[in-house]
Amino acid sequence: MTVQDKPLSLSQLEELAHRIRCTILEITTHAGSGHPSSSWSAVEILTALYFGGVLRHRPHDPWWPERDRFILSKGHAAPLFYTVLAEAGYFDRDLLWTLRTVGSPVEGHPIRRRLPGIENTSGSLGKGISLGIGHVLGGRLNGLSYRVYVLLGDGECEEGQIWEGAMAAAHFACDNLCAIVDYNKYQETGPISREMALEPFAEKWRAFGWHVLECDGHDLSALLTSFEQAAGLKDRPTAIIAHTVKGKGVSFVEADYTYHGRALKPAEADRAREELRCR
Amino acid sequence: MPLGDKAGLKPAKPMREVFGEALLALVRENERVVVLDGDLSNTTKTLAVREAFPERFFNIGLAESNMVSIGAGLADCGFIPFITSMSGFLLTNGYDQLRLNIAIGGVNAKVVGSHGGITLGKDGPTAMAIEDLALVGGLPSFVILVPSDPATMHAAVRAMAAWEGPVYLRSSRVAMPHIYPMDACPFEIGKAIVAREGDDLTIVGCGIMVAAALDAAAMLADEGIEARVLDLHTLRPLDERALVAAARETGAIVTAEEHLLHGGMGSNVARIVAEHYPVPMRFVGLADTYTESGDPEDLLAKYGLTAEDIVLAAKEVVRAKRRR
Numbered sequence: 001m002t003v004q005d006k007p008l009s010l011s012q013l014e015e016l017a018h019r020i021r022c023t024i025l026e027i028t029t030h031a032g033s034g035h036p037s038s039s040w041s042a043v044e045i046l047t048a049l050y051f052g053g054v055l056r057h058r059p060h061d062p063w064w065p066e067r068d069r070f071i072l073s074k075g076h077a078a079p080l081f082y083t084v085l086a087e088a089g090y091f092d093r094d095l096l097w098t099l100r101t102v103g104s105p106v107e108g109h110p111i112r113r114r115l116p117g118i119e120n121t122s123g124s125l126g127k128g129i130s131l132g133i134g135h136v137l138g139g140r141l142n143g144l145s146y147r148v149y150v151l152l153g154d155g156e157c158e159e160g161q162i163w164e165g166a167m168a169a170a171h172f173a174c175d176n177l178c179a180i181v182d183y184n185k186y187q188e189t190g191p192i193s194r195e196m197a198l199e200p201f202a203e204k205w206r207a208f209g210w211h212v213l214e215c216d217g218h219d220l221s222a223l224l225t226s227f228e229q230a231a232g233l234k235d236r237p238t239a240i241i242a243h244t245v246k247g248k249g250v251s252f253v254e255a256d257y258t259y260h261g262r263a264l265k266p267a268e269a270d271r272a273r274e275e276l277r278c279r
Numbered sequence: 280m281p282l283g284d285k286a287g288l289k290p291a292k293p294m295r296e297v298f299g300e301a302l303l304a305l306v307r308e309n310e311r312v313v314v315l316d317g318d319l320s321n322t323t324k325t326l327a328v329r330e331a332f333p334e335r336f337f338n339i340g341l342a343e344s345n346m347v348s349i350g351a352g353l354a355d356c357g358f359i360p361f362i363t364s365m366s367g368f369l370l371t372n373g374y375d376q377l378r379l380n381i382a383i384g385g386v387n388a389k390v391v392g393s394h395g396g397i398t399l400g401k402d403g404p405t406a407m408a409i410e411d412l413a414l415v416g417g418l419p420s421f422v423i424l425v426p427s428d429p430a431t432m433h434a435a436v437r438a439m440a441a442w443e444g445p446v447y448l449r450s451s452r453v454a455m456p457h458i459y460p461m462d463a464c465p466f467e468i469g470k471a472i473v474a475r476e477g478d479d480l481t482i483v484g485c486g487i488m489v490a491a492a493l494d495a496a497a498m499l500a501d502e503g504i505e506a507r508v509l510d511l512h513t514l515r516p517l518d519e520r521a522l523v524a525a526a527r528e529t530g531a532i533v534t535a536e537e538h539l540l541h542g543g544m545g546s547n548v549a550r551i552v553a554e555h556y557p558v559p560m561r562f563v564g565l566a567d568t569y570t571e572s573g574d575p576e577d578l579l580a581k582y583g584l585t586a587e588d589i590v591l592a593a594k595e596v597v598r599a600k601r602r603r
Contacts (some may be wrong), residue, residue: 068373119355121384124375130345131380134352137337141313141357164345279589
């Protein structure tokens with residue numbers, strides 16, 4: 001089933017986000033590995049972006065030069081990204097069940113153009129803003145005015161290149177560049193505040209010359225408002241700090257950061273399916 | 280004796296200046312070419328592009344990682360980015376980005392490392408790229424070009440822009456004498472050039488060591504040894520046919536490179552020769568060591584990268600061949 005070009009209503013978006021969350025569970029458990037918890041925290045962010053009328057794109061003409069760009073910088077949210085692309089009609093949903101298997105284009109982390117809609121390779125972190133700047137500068141030279149969205153992880157913001165990119169995006173006045181940070185407060189080995197503190201986080205972005213918006217990253221309406229606001233902000237790039245919950249939707253995953261980077265075993269998946277009320 | 284003198288080669292201007300001119304000409308004729316700089320345009324000689332075509336020139340500052348990824352984004356917008364800096368900084372600081380944003384996805388980006396090897400001289404080992412060819416060698420989709428004179432530099436710059444996919448070009452701070460006519464250079468990506476005919480052995484060189492090899496061949500000729508000189512300007516794709524022909528027809532090979540022996544040109548040549556037609560080989564290059572600050576000529580002499588070093592290796596390998 002694919003979603004139509006028309007933006008979905010809020011209740012349709014919620015229903016779709018729910019289905020995406022369930023699909024992430026199924027395909028990672030089927031694959032026996034992957035990062036469901038890092039995917040679940042960003043479900044609403046990508047749902048709003050792809051289906052809420054924010055991203056201008058054409059699933060059947062994936063490399064349309066005027067398309068808005070979506071760059072997945074936190075590549076480990078691949079299960080989410082693939083699910084969203086399939087829902088949008090970029091490729092057949094059946095492919096999702098080949099995740100992480102030999103011969104499948106559905107790689108553990110996305111590879112540039114391995115499937116329609118995959119703008120960039122990711123999996124080594126920290127590259128998204130820089131790559132996005134390239135798309136902004138290229139768009140300017142081509143006389144195109146598309147927007148560029150980059151999804152970052154919070155732990156990813158420990159990478160030095162994020163801040164090289166942040167400095168350059170402000171320097172080049174990339175006001176059509178919008179970075180969304182999936183701020184779920186956990187990295188692989190524990191709470192970010194304990195492992196490598198990011199705070200004061202919003203201040204860091206402001207100090208680098210960015211507009212900063214903050215919202216509840218699971219509130220579709222708040223996300224849509226933030227995207228709309230960001231599109232109206234001029235002269236500087238915008239960071240949307242989306243406050244999220246790692247493993248959102250599955251209580252025992254939310255409560256335990258050691259679920260980073262592993263799929264749920266069949267018995268755990270049964271519990272999760274029940275909690276999520278996946279049909 | 281100046282490089283190329285013994286072989287009767289004409290002196291030329293520094294290779295980085297030749298590169299700067301070649302790049303400017305390319306930018307002038309191809310509007311899709313853009314240039315990225317790591318704040319070293321006066322050193323790498325891309326400054327003329329900045330002055331003539333400011334809208335297609337981006338100084339990314341001292342942030343090589345950022346520069347490589349931005350270049351990849353520009354490539355995805357249909358431009359042909361030339362990502363330039365000193366090789367020793369670009370490949371080391373930008374390696375993760377070269378791998379992830381360019382190599383793995385096969386992005387059409389061009390990477391130019393200036394000041395390859397030890398001949399950048401006085402700035403010393405921290406700025407010297409003695410491992411660039413090994414590093415790019417670790418990125419399977421990259422074509423690797425090492426021009427040996429002004430004509431091959433011009434031809435390589437044009438050819439890399441026309442090639443669809445990632446290409447690395449090594450530029451150099453110092454001059455390399457004219458080997459080929461500027462208006463009729465036999466350069467083609469992946470096709471080694473026979474710069475001198477000979478039957479007793481083959482000297483395979485790249486970059487500055489091709490002129491040194493031609494000097495060595497002239498010195499060897501004085502002693503009755505006729506050396507073929509093969510200009511291996513492309514390290515990937517390797518011209519296996521030319522290498523196997525050299526092994527079969529001359530029976531002995533010396534390789535010469537301004538690079539670490541470990542993972543450089545010679546080891547790749549040896550792999551092909553060992554597999555298809557094993558013959559005695561000797562290797563001129565840098566042993567497992569960092570060098571030091573100094574005049575380029577003094578460094579080449581101290582670290583064994585002169586025509587004389589090639590002559591010694593050549594005599595040894597010919598003796599080994601005759602013992603077989």
